[in-house]
Each structure stands twice: as structure tokens, then as C-alpha cells.
Amino acid sequence: MNGPSRTIGFIGLGHMGGPMAANLVKAGHRVLGFDLVPELLATATGNGVEAAGSATAAVTAADVVLTMLPAGRHVLGLYQDGGLLAAARPGTLFVDCSTIDVADARTAHDAAVAAGMRALDAPVSGGVPGAEAATLTFMAGGAPAEFAEAEPLLAAMGRKAVHCGGAGAGQAAKICNNMILGVSMIAVSEAFVLGERLGLSHQALFDVASTASGQCWALTVNCPVPGPVPTSPANRDYTPGFAAPLMAKDLGLAANAVREHGVPAQLGLAAAQLYADYAAGAGARQDFSGIVRTLRDAATAPPPAEPTSDPKDGTAA
Template identity: 55%
Template structure:
């Protein structure tokens, strides 16, 4: 049994920690939310009173917090992870953040002798609950070898994609594609409806033809064809529009660091910005269909 400190028990962190408990590990969790700590305790974990309390007992530390600023806050300083983690502990950051912040924290961890990986995820809350997340892992081969058995309790795919920060780079590219796919598929389905085509027939044909994509097959933005999709739950978020906007902005920032222009992604980012400004940030990002179609 491995003792794991889990910092950040939000919509993703809570089900991820539950799956670690199901895997037979001891989990000490810390979050600013008393409700999140109570949920972990009810699942069989232990609520820590501080970051220091959690990580001081842990063989592995996992963080799942909103932004690069938050990651730096929980790792750095007198109250942070690097000041209180046990010597030899493995550090895993599964937050989705900018590449620069990720590499900075990697460097700080390496300077203090810690193995670390950045391991952002794809799959949103349903995949977190079902332990079917896709982990994109950046770090040394040795650190990945240590992290892989832990991550396998929470995911169906764990891939080492490169050196420190590469997991964040991969996540930026993946979600840029998902964000654009939601818009282009929405345009396609809106046109199909205006041409008098039935959505189920469109789904049946396209999922076996050259127009198929993950967004259509698994997350169809019109109600009906995919029963588990948010479109059949009034667009209650599996992955909120505001989070997709965050990831689209991260992809734009990553592109700027290498001097590469992404005009289609830039336009898609503007559309997500407008959707959030109009008050749709709490809806699933597949609600883009309603915006694009005008329905």
C-alpha cells in the first residue's frame, strides 16, 4: 500500500482520489473546501489539515489545481510541498497549466532531489469517475516508470510523451483540437438539420465515414445519438465552457512561445470568450452547438 497525498479535491480530484482508494492505497487529501474533505473521508480517505500535514506522510504527492499560479503556490514557499515532502517522494502534477510554469516547478523539484512528472488528463469528470482518464506524461524515464503504476489506477491510457513540460504541451494540442472540433461539428450538424436530415441518420453515416471524429462519436452535441453526452442532460457540464476557454487560451500561449500562428484556433478561442461573456461558462462546452445553430 502506497501513501498518497492528493492536493486539490475538486470535480476531478475527488473521483481520482476515490479510484486510488479502490486501488488499495492510503490517501490523505487537502482542499480548501470542507465539503470536499468530508467527501474524501466518507470514501475512506483521510482529511489533512494542511499541505504540510498531507505531504509529510506521503510516498507520492498528486496535485490537481486550477492554474499555473495555483501550482506554484502549493509547491513553493515555507508552507508548500517542496518544503515538507519526504525525501524521495514522487511528485505528480495533473493540473492543466501553462508549459512555462510546469517547467519551472519541475526545475525546483529537481534542484531538491525529487522525481516529478507533469501528467495532465483528458476525459473530464465521467472518465475520472470511471477510471478511464488519458494521462499525458512529461518527465524523465525514471520518473515516468515510478508514476505509471499509480496513474493506471485512475486511467485507461498512460503515455510518456517527452521531457518535463511535454505533458502540458500535449494537453494544449489535444484540447485545442477538441475545442475546434466542437465548433466545426456544430456547424456541420446545424447545416444538416437545415437540409432536412435527421440527426440520428447523420450520426449513423458519419461515424462510419470520413467525417467521423471523437467529438461526434462520443460527445455528440445534439440530443439523441449519444445517450451519455451532456447534450442529453441540458448541457450540464462534463467539461465546462469556461474550462475549454482556459485550455484554448493555454494553447494560444503555447503557440506564441514558438512563434507559430494558429488562425483557426484563434477564432475558436474568440468564440469561447464570447460564449463565456454571454453567461454560458457553466454549461458544457458542447453547448457551442446551440450558439452556432442559433436554436
């Protein structure tokens, strides 16, 4: 176990929160969990989480409260109107792992401090596979003392935790990281579609780019075409590891920050629009790498016929 056993209140046991809570149990911690969806709560209890009757019941005996929720309004609603801050013991550490707006993260932090609590924003990168395998990366914002206290818990759920600065800095790092990811996935997908039109096999392009200057996570881990990376969602008909609507949400947060701060991030804004359109349509239930299909469908010329010979020796295939 990383550090002493703690009692943890965990609110939000979905695709990410459920496996994260289970990993805390595996590390020897007592986890009191709650989710509005009974099926998610049942799955969590099967993994050793103790079911609480309500969100407030999950936090009354907790040393640390973790939240993994869809949006800032849910975090702020639970902290204040939902009574989490009022129900917790004074000095409880609140760690929000949701991805929310930087301003909302700072508002939540201030509300927690005003209520006599301590707070850390700690969004994650790594998707559902990372949550299940405890290989997430945490980006934390808050005081050094709060980060030091939370670090053993983050280590039980992930591979790396980075203290990025004060309140909201974790969310700032998350949206910057995911802007890079969204832009790079579009670039990799565009390259594969162009390669198809030029007669390149997926494997040939991968073999070159993965060991050359085009190498990136979107290519070598989450390759958007089936074949070269057997574990990528492309080989499972784009069943989500990181769902397109979540990428659209994160890029929307990044786009808001870009506009607010006057940054000329043309690629980031274009990626935000592409993913918003994709998530609202064909990508609603697909992995974010499935955007390659949209780009392929938009191509004006059909791909050439498959090669009839092996380029390595010139013989008939």
C-alpha cells in the first residue's frame, strides 16, 4: 500500500470513477462510494466499494473526498447545494478529478476553503484503459501540502502525478494537454487518409511515421486505423477508450480559454469545431480516434485499388 490506510468518500462511479475507486480498494483503503445510477453503484460494490445511501452519507466519515463528475456545474452543485461541504468533517481534503473549467475549479476550491476544508483539483489523462490499469496521469492544482497528502492515493490510481501549481492549475494543464491530443489525432487521421489516396498501406505509413518525426501518442498508442496497433480502439470498431464527446467537451473548455485569453490557437479552435460536430453525430458513441472515418468520408476522391504485388519483392500478392 502507498501510505497509511484512509477512509475515502468517492462520488461518481462511472467508466472512470468506478475503476479508480476499485484500485483504491485494492491498495487497502476503505472506500465509501455513491452514484446516482444503481447499476454503477452495484458494479463498484462488487469491486469492494462500500455503498453509501447518498452523496452526503459517503463523506461524513471520510478523511478524503474524491469526485469524478461530468461537468463543473455538478461539482459546484454537490459541493454547495448538494451539501457535501456541510456534511464533511472540518479539514477534510476534497480532491476533484473531474475535467471542468478552470474558473469552476477555482470557485470549487474557494468554496471548500471557506467551509473549513482543503482542496485540490486533479484531473486525469489516460482514459478508461488507464483507469482500469491504474496508469493514469494526474495533473494537480492546489497547495503543496494538499498535493503531498493526496499523492499516495493518486499513486494507487495512476502512474504519475504532477503538481502543476495553485488552484485551477491542474485543469489548465489538462485542457492544454488535450488540445495537443485532439490536434495530433486529427493530423494523424488526415495523414492516413492522404496515404490511402496515395496508395500507401496503413502498415507502411505506420512503420515510417512511428520511428520518424511524425511519432506521437495518437499514432503509436491510439492509432486511428486498424492493424498497426492491435490494442487501439480502431480494432474494436472504435469502442471508446476515450469517447469522442469527452474530447469534444475538453476541447470546448480549451477553446473557451483560448478566446478568453486572446491566444491565436487556430488549430485548437479548428479541432474543437471538428470534434463538436463529430460527437454530435456519428461519433456520439465512438472513440475519439474514429474521427478518421469522418475525414475519410469527406475526401473527394476514392482510394486506389489495393496493390496486386508485394512492394518488397515485386511478386504477385
